[in-house]
Amino acid sequence: MSEAWKSGASGWTTAKRQEFANNLTISQLIAVSASSNRSKGDKDPASWKPTNASVHCVYARQWIWVKHTYGLSLQTTEKTALQQMLDAC
Structure with a gap:
């Protein structure tokens, strides 16, 4: 939510933020361990990647899909990190 806000x-609108937070169709939340959740916090892919490299492709694709679907901006460093993850697919 913090990353989306930024x-x-x-x-x-409040309604759109509620839709985003509660949308079960668009993958934006992934069940992870508490320690992994704390590690990620509100960091974008430039600052945090899943420790399991085998999920980088899925993670990057989901991140891009959510940004695209909701018209959210993509910072240069974020784009570079996502491209690096996708290049390894």
């Missing part, structure tokens, strides 16, 4: 959700 990427454009701050300009959304």
